[in-house]
Amino acid sequence: MSNEASIPELSTRARDIFRLVVEGYLTSGQPVGSKTLAGEGGLNLSPASIRSVLAELEGLGLLAAPHTSAGRMPTETGLRLFVDGMMQVAEPSAEERRAIQKRISAPGPIEAALEATSALLSDISGAAGMVMVPRREPRLAQLTLVPLGGNRALAVLVGEDGGIENRVLELDAPASASALEAAGNYITARLAGRTLAEAAAAMRRELVTGRSQLDAASRDLVERGLAVWSEDAARRPVLIVRGAANLLDESALGDIDRVRQLLEDLEDKQAVAELLESARSAEATRIFIGSENRLFALSGSSVIASPYRDREGRVVGVLGVIGPTRLNYARVVPMVDFTARSLGKIIG
Known part of the structure; x- marks a missing residue:
């Protein structure tokens, strides 16, 4: 009992x-x-x-x-x-709301807004701010396949945003340079401007309907090239953490082991991202106190997390703060909630 x-x-x-x-x-x-x-x-x-x-x-x-x-x-x-x-939340004042909106709406790329949001959350809470970046697959500008010898090839993806990434493909059999070039050219010419998931779906429709002019070997290369990129984009969370130094304030000096454990936990970006991911489906801000969350149980820390949505209402990421359990919940919870809503208004 x-x-x-x-x-x-x-x-x-x-x-x-x-x-x-x-x-x-x-x-x-x-x-x-x-x-x-x-x-x-x-x-x-x-x-x-x-x-x-x-x-x-x-x-x-x-x-x-x-x-x-x-x-x-x-x-x-x-x-x-x-x-x-029992908590009586302290809603942000009109002045605080204007300051939040101004700080995260400054002109520049969305990455700058996400960085500013994480720093803002840190300032608001006096702890560490965290923002999980939206999973946004790049739109394709060019894909080149280069032989590496043996049964391997290098896929070089150039996105419309100018980003370049490389992936090594493991093939069932060696592929000639001409076959790799044909597959890369096919993707670039026919499927440019789509995300990789959209490109893969369009490619498969062409294969099924027989409209593809590629031979079987090149079709396999196209499938492998698109699949490895789509899979990677879905699996890779990107986390921005700012203000970890705030955790080392004067009150932490008497409990330095707990703070050290918390800083070590924050280094595990994948685990932190998984924790934030668990708040994606929440309708409102979620609060994890101490051992309620396995990751931060040893450091006895609290996490306040809220999903943020794009203009169409789709959840695209999660933001929040982490710090000692003595966080000012009444002030921080509504601030996190308002920041999430403000960020959502500038996400395309």
Whole structure:
């Protein structure tokens, strides 16, 4: 039987004290003691009465007392209870909204806007900002196939945006330079301007209807060339992290092992991207507190993440912040949500 409490089960006195402890902890990062609470306006309770309620809340698993302090701080369970049922969010002011929109809407390529968004999230939260870049397949300008010897060839893709990438193809049998050239020319001439997924679909339609002028060997090369690019574009998340240095503030010095663990976790971009990916289907901003998320369980960190959409309403990426569990959720959550909506307006 769980000993976790819900808000209706708490007395008004316990609820008020619990809220003050959590808000005090989130503001200062330090445990809150009974003397501090007794000085808060509106309680009208003696320190002894307050200590009794604190002990009750600790017994319910909502508060904990660090060994080095007589004060209390919320547990992960307590933070979840507060965030889900007691927190009064502070919506961004008109001035803050204008500042966010101005910063991420500056003229320039979309990559610059994504960089600015990640830095903005870091500034807003005092922690690290993260943006997962939309999966945008390049549109094809040219594809060249070059023999490498043996059963291998090099595919060189040039996108309409000027980007160049290379991939090595493993073939069933050696291919001549002329066959590779024919396949590359065919893709470039017939399928330029499409994404690779669109190109592959169009190519297969031509093969099925018999309209392709390629021989069997060249058709196989075309299929392999298109497939390797499409597969790569779908698998490769790109993550922009800014402001990790914010995690090394003065309050972190007493808990340097946790911060070191968090910084190591952030280095695993693939795992962080997978965590953000789990928020893609959310209707609103998601909050992961401490061990609720396996990746950051050891460092006891929180992640606030929100999907962002393009102008047609399709989810194209996720953004968020990561930091200690004492993040100012009431301020950061609506800021992350508004930033996601603002970014979506400039995504084509």
